[in-house]
Amino acid sequence: MNTKEKRYTLAILVNNHPGVLMRVVSLFSRRGYNIDSLSVGETENEAFSRITIVVSGDRPVVEQIKKQVGKLYDVQRVYEMAGEKSLQRELVMVKVSTEHDDRSQVIELAEIFKAKINDVTSSTITLEITGSLDKIQSFLDLMAPFGIVEMARTGITALERGARALSSISFSEDEA
Amino acid sequence: MQMTGAQIIIECLIEQGVDTVFGFPGGAVLPLYDALYQNQNRIRHILTSHEQGASHAADGYARSTGKVGVCIATSGPGATNLVTGIATAYMDSVPIVAFTGNVAVPLLGKDSFQEVDITGITMPITKHNFIVKDVGDLAETVRTAFKIAQEGRPGPVLIDVPKDVTVYTADFSPQSPEVLKPRTERLSEKSMEQALQLIKHAQRPMCYIGGGVIRAKASDELSQFLENIDSPACTSLMGVGAVSSLSPRFTGLVGMHGTKVSNMSVSACDLLVVIGARFSDRVVSKASAFAKNAKIIHIDVDPAEIDKNIKTYCHVIGDLKVVLTELNHRIAKPMEHTEWMEQVAEYKKRYPIRVDSESARSKEILKALQSVLPEGFFAVTEVGQHQMWAAQFLKHLQPGHFLTSGGLGTMGYGTGAAIGAQVAHPDARVVNIAGDGSFRMNCNELATIARYKLPVIILLMNNQTLGMVRQWQTLFFDRRYSETNLDTPIDWMKLAEAYGVKGMRISKTDDPKPILRAALDLGQAVVIDCEIPVDDKVYPMVAPGASIDEMLGVEEVGE
Numbered sequence: 164m165n166t167k168e169k170r171y172t173l174a175i176l177v178n179n180h181p182g183v184l185m186r187v188v189s190l191f192s193r194r195g196y197n198i199d200s201l202s203v204g205e206t207e208n209e210a211f212s213r214i215t216i217v218v219s220g221d222r223p224v225v226e227q228i229k230k231q232v233g234k235l236y237d238v239q240r241v242y243e244m245a246g247e248k249s250l251q252r253e254l255v256m257v258k259v260s261t262e263h264d265d266r267s268q269v270i271e272l273a274e275i276f277k278a279k280i281n282d283v284t285s286s287t288i289t290l291e292i293t294g295s296l297d298k299i300q301s302f303l304d305l306m307a308p309f310g311i312v313e314m315a316r317t318g319i320t321a322l323e324r325g326a327r328a329l330s331s332i333s334f335s336e337d338e339a
Numbered sequence: 340m341q342m343t344g345a346q347i348i349i350e351c352l353i354e355q356g357v358d359t360v361f362g363f364p365g366g367a368v369l370p371l372y373d374a375l376y377q378n379q380n381r382i383r384h385i386l387t388s389h390e391q392g393a394s395h396a397a398d399g400y401a402r403s404t405g406k407v408g409v410c411i412a413t414s415g416p417g418a419t420n421l422v423t424g425i426a427t428a429y430m431d432s433v434p435i436v437a438f439t440g441n442v443a444v445p446l447l448g449k450d451s452f453q454e455v456d457i458t459g460i461t462m463p464i465t466k467h468n469f470i471v472k473d474v475g476d477l478a479e480t481v482r483t484a485f486k487i488a489q490e491g492r493p494g495p496v497l498i499d500v501p502k503d504v505t506v507y508t509a510d511f512s513p514q515s516p517e518v519l520k521p522r523t524e525r526l527s528e529k530s531m532e533q534a535l536q537l538i539k540h541a542q543r544p545m546c547y548i549g550g551g552v553i554r555a556k557a558s559d560e561l562s563q564f565l566e567n568i569d570s571p572a573c574t575s576l577m578g579v580g581a582v583s584s585l586s587p588r589f590t591g592l593v594g595m596h597g598t599k600v601s602n603m604s605v606s607a608c609d610l611l612v613v614i615g616a617r618f619s620d621r622v623v624s625k626a627s628a629f630a631k632n633a634k635i636i637h638i639d640v641d642p643a644e645i646d647k648n649i650k651t652y653c654h655v656i657g658d659l660k661v662v663l664t665e666l667n668h669r670i671a672k673p674m675e676h677t678e679w680m681e682q683v684a685e686y687k688k689r690y691p692i693r694v695d696s697e698s699a700r701s702k703e704i705l706k707a708l709q710s711v712l713p714e715g716f717f718a719v720t721e722v723g724q725h726q727m728w729a730a731q732f733l734k735h736l737q738p739g740h741f742l743t744s745g746g747l748g749t750m751g752y753g754t755g756a757a758i759g760a761q762v763a764h765p766d767a768r769v770v771n772i773a774g775d776g777s778f779r780m781n782c783n784e785l786a787t788i789a790r791y792k793l794p795v796i797i798l799l800m801n802n803q804t805l806g807m808v809r810q811w812q813t814l815f816f817d818r819r820y821s822e823t824n825l826d827t828p829i830d831w832m833k834l835a836e837a838y839g840v841k842g843m844r845i846s847k848t849d850d851p852k853p854i855l856r857a858a859l860d861l862g863q864a865v866v867i868d869c870e871i872p873v874d875d876k877v878y879p880m881v882a883p884g885a886s887i888d889e890m891l892g893v894e895e896v897g898e
Contacts, residue, residue, distance in 0.1 A: 186462060193463050223646060230643035236467035236487060 170199060170296075171225045172244040172251055172321050175214040176329055178237040179205070186235055187214055196220065196228050200253070202318035208330070211239060215320045242329055244321045251321040255299055256281070258289045260310035269309055276302045287312055340512065344474040344505040345374035348438065351481035352382060355516050357409050359383045359400065359762055361393040365413025366453060367440025370505040385762055385791060387755065388783040390417050394424020395755025395781075396762070397435045401428070402742045403717055403760040405556060407488050408435040414442055415453030418499070419460065423749055425495045426464040430746025431577060432554055434493035436484050443503035444472050457499050466494035474507040482514065491522045491658075492641040493554055521555075521658030522640055530655045531662075534636050535669055537610055537653055543679040544570040545608035545630075547593055547622070550577030550745065551615020551639060551659055553738040560663035561614065562586070567670045568612075571683045573601035575616050576730055577745040584734040590687060594622035595881045596727045599690035599893045602881070604683050605630050606888040613637045615659050618648035619746070628886035638662055689895055692731050692879065698872050700847070701725065701800060705732040707851040708770065708798060711859055716768040717742060717760045721753040721777030724806035727877040729772040751780030754797070758784060761793040768859065770796040775825055776805040785838035788864045795864050799831055802871040810876050814891070815883075835866035845869040 177183045184203055191198050200217040218228060225243070233241045244251060259269055266288060273280060273290050276298065282289035292302055296319065303311070323329065342350065348371060352360065360382060364372040375384050387393040390412040397408030408428075412421050418439040428435045442451040458468045467487050469480050477500070484496040538544065546568075552561050558581050565572055565588050572582045573593035582589045591598035593605055605611060611633040616622070623629045626649060634652040637645055638659060645654045655662055705728060718733055719742040720726040726743055735741050742760060744752040757771040771778075778799055788795050800806075805823040812820050832842025843858050845851050847870045858865040878892030 182458070185459075189462055223650070227643070227647055230645070234641070234643050 168219050168221055170217055170219050172249070172319060173216045173218065173229065173232070174240075174242045174244055174321055174323075174329055175216065175232060175238060176206070176211050176240040177214060178239065179210055179212045180237060183212065183237045184214065186237060187216075187232060190231060190235065191216070191218075191228070194228075194231060196224065200316070200318040202320045204320070207328075211330070213329075215244075215318065217319050240329055240332060242323070242332060244323065248325075249321050249323050251295055251319050252293055253296065253299055253319045254291065254293045254317045255303070255314065256289065256291050257303065257306060257314045258287050258312040259306050260286060260312050261288055262286045262310070265309060269306070272302070272305050278302065340510065341508045342511045343370065343374070343508050344477050344500065345370040347474070347477050347509065347511050348481060348500070348505070349374045349378050349382065350511060350513065351478055352409065354513055355407065355482075355485045357382065357407070359385060360409040360411055361385045361387055361396040361400070361759065362411030363387055363390050363393055363413070363417060365417045365440065367414035367442060367502045368411060368417075368438075368505070370502065371411065371438070371440065371500070385758070385787065387758070388786045389781065390420030391423055391751065392755040392758065392781055392784040392787060394421045394435070394437065395427065395749075395752050396759035397437070398424060398428045398433050398752075399719060399742055399756030399759025400763045401433050401435050401759070402756070403739055404763045405739060406434075407485055408433070408759060409438070410435065411438045412440070413453065414440045414457075415455045417453075418455055418457040422460060422464070423751075424755070425461055425497065427744050427747045427749045427752055428495040429464045429466070431550060431744065432493050433495065434488040435495045436481075436488050437495060437497045439497065439499045440505070441470070441499050441501045444501045445503075447501060457497065461497050464495070465497050468497040468499070470499040470501070471504055472501065474504050474509040477504065477509065478511055482516070486517060486519065490519050492551070521661050523657045523661055525642055526655065526657030526662065530653065531665060531669070533653045534638070534655050535666065537634055537636055538568050538612070538666075538670070539674070541568075541610035542676065543608045544568055544610045544612060544676065545604045545633070546570050546572040546612045546614060547605060547616055548572050548574045548578040548581050548614050549616025550575065550581070552578060552581040553615075555615060555640065555659035556738070557615075557660040557663055558582070558738045560660055560667060563667050564663050567667055567673045569674045569676045569680060570612070571604055571680065573597065573605065575619065575622050575745070576743060578616060579730050579741045579743070580735040580738045581615075583736050585736065587684070590683065591692070592730055594619070594887060595624060596731070596877050596879065597622075597881070597887065598692055599879055599890055600683060600686040602887040602890060603686055606632065606886070608633045611635045613651070614663070615639060617644045620648070623648060623887070624881050625884060625886045628888075690893055698875055700871055701728040701875060702732050704798070704800075704845065704851045704869055705729060705772070708855050709733055711852060711856045712768055712770070716740065716770060717757075717764065719743070719753045719757040719760060719769060719771045721771070721773045722748045722750045723774045723777060724802075724810065724875070724877050725772050725774040725777075725800035727807075728800070750777040753777065754781045754784040754788075757795045757797075758787055758791075758793060761795050762791070768794070768796070770798055772798045773800065774806060775799055775801040775803060775829070775831075779829070782834065785835065785840050785864075785866070789839040793864060794862055796858060797864075797866040799866060799868050800871050801831065801868050802873045802875065803828070804873050806871075806873075806875070807877065809873070813874070813876075831866055831868040841865040843867045847872070
């Protein structure tokens with residue numbers, strides 16, 4: 164990432180058809196946009212799926228991405244999740260090495276971060292943590308010295324704060 | 340009423356007003372072709388030599404009529420042969436609907452004979468595509484496809500239909516096609532007012548017009564707009580015909596092979612109004628120097644074009660016909676920019692387009708062609724030097740009469756497109772202005788021209804080289820003519836005759852006019868082999884990466 168590049172989180176409401184994820188993702192690759200994280204799943208309405216994509220780029224690139232994605236026939240809404248106005252969470256499972264007799268230190272840090280202990284072996288602990296990107300990054304930084312054996316992440320998923328739903332937001336509100 | 344999938348496709352096409360389709364049969368579309376056979380008095384099928392020809396023919400049909408062009412191919416290689424034509428239509432926003440057959444649903448995904456994932460392949464080059472796995476969804480899918488192809492910014496849509504879906508039956512009830520409303524949902528009062536204010540305060544306005552004006556059928560509104568704001572106008576290659584070449588406001592092409600007057604005016608203006616154009620790299624060249632003294636207003640139906648290549652000062656998003664009508668309505672008193680218009684007229688006099696080096700042969704031939712062609716002719720091109728000459732030297736008086744592959748630059752486009760235009764306009768004259776390099780790519784379509792007795796003229800600008808590539812090799816690769824010589828002579832007259840098409844020749848020394856007149860008078864297809872000097876170039880030219888006002892090959896007419 165260069166200095167002008169930042170991370171942006173886009174929530175994309177799409178028709179729940181086979182192949183729609185591919186349409187969205189292939190658009191990113193062919194136009195040269197970088198995906199940092201991606202998650203997808205059903206919504207409150209079975210006709211729609213929701214894709215949450217974190218991209219890095221500068222402001223003009225993100226605006227271009229929103230417009231290009233918005234043009235796809237199967238895309239209902241593209242909405243940018245601004246940091247403070249949205250709730251952004253990711254679930255990470257991480258297997259940490261405890262070979263050097265430091266299991267208690269790992270458990271102590273896990274408690275501070277409200278990470279769940281899912282599995283313990285003689286040489287590892289598997290932890291599950293949910294939270295914002297910042298929280299997860301801090302936790303992983305603390306775990307790194309112990310040795311991260313393996314890690315799997317779900318990708319960021321996000322909802323806007325407040326009472327309204329994405330499906331109720333019109334294009335003009337999004338532009339403003 | 341219960342019908343097979345194949346019959347449903349036919350009924351839906353008729354419902355959409357389709358009277359002609361272009362295609363090539365094969366295993367996976369046998370049931371569809373059987374239905375076409377049984378409905379041959381309702382829909383005319385034009386059999387091409389190759390599916391690529393069918394896709395370009397559908398494109399030429401669409402560009403020349405403003406209606407949706409339809410092409411059909413079988414699965415596998417039939418489908419992949421459509422790809423170039425679909426990509427061509429996509430880049431130039433041409434409404435076509437392509438039908439492909441596929442293997443039966445249970446055989447999908449098993450690498451079956453002639454199976455290909457054509458929806459996957461065409462995803463980046465269609466506005467949208469479908470695979471229909473249930474015959475019950477077929478009618479609605481075809482209707483939606485026609486709507487998508489035409490609505491907003493037009494473009495190609497592909498429908499992949501597995502063979503068994505064309506055989507199974509479903510209930511069909513006819514519907515009249517949905518009347519499409521012009522797109523205006525993003526047209527805001529604020530943007531209109533902002534544009535108007537900029538226009539009102541401009542001292543030196545200039546308009547840059549693209550193919551969007553032709554697609555929106557907004558040439559009349561544009562012409563009124565140019566009068567109202569008293570502005571000159573240049574066009575991109577796709578915009579050729581949107582402003583009449585005879586209009587005193589017209590300054591010619593802009594960009595890489597633009598006129599000096601267009602490029603100087605874009606650089607000197609204080610307001611650039613861009614209408615239905617997309618700031619292609621072939622127009623803009625060096626982005627940081629483009630229209631450097633101007634504020635830019637961008638008017639387009641596609642929001643994704645705004646600020647894509649060039650950051651604009653103000654944008655108006657909506658159907659061009661609606662936007663221009665509204666702007667015209669709001670300009671109470673026509674403006675006057677006498678000094679600026681005089682300056683542009685002076686540039687225009689001083690810098691005519693010239694053909695450099697050996698000769699002006701292509702210009703002579705095209706001028707002679709123009710003089711013998713009846714009004715309302717269609718000029719189709721391939722891609723290369725002849726394409727630029729045709730854009731520069733012919734007078735383009737009507738929108739939709741100059742058919743050329745602008746965005747994708749598809750060599751081999753012209754012959755198929757000429758077939759489409761001629762089928763759509765049996766009484767008009769259609770000329771494919773071709774190069775020898777491009778024509779050899781799809782000259783197999785002479786068989787189609789002969790089969791349907793289409794009076795298409797193929798004007799072959801034969802310089803025995805890939806002229807445009809050679810031009811670049813001359814200018815930027817120190818005359819290393821790598822693989823651009825086509826100097827193993829082909830007897831084009833004999834080739835034409837082999838297909839049952841008349842062949843004629845215009846040698847270096849012939850007066851082109853009587854030969855061209857004789858060719859037209861035949862009232863049938865003719866291939867005219869015109870000898871062009873190998874080193875004739877397209878000028879003026881902006882070198883890659885240079886600002887558009889730094890032009891090569893500009894000759895000044897003495898004071």
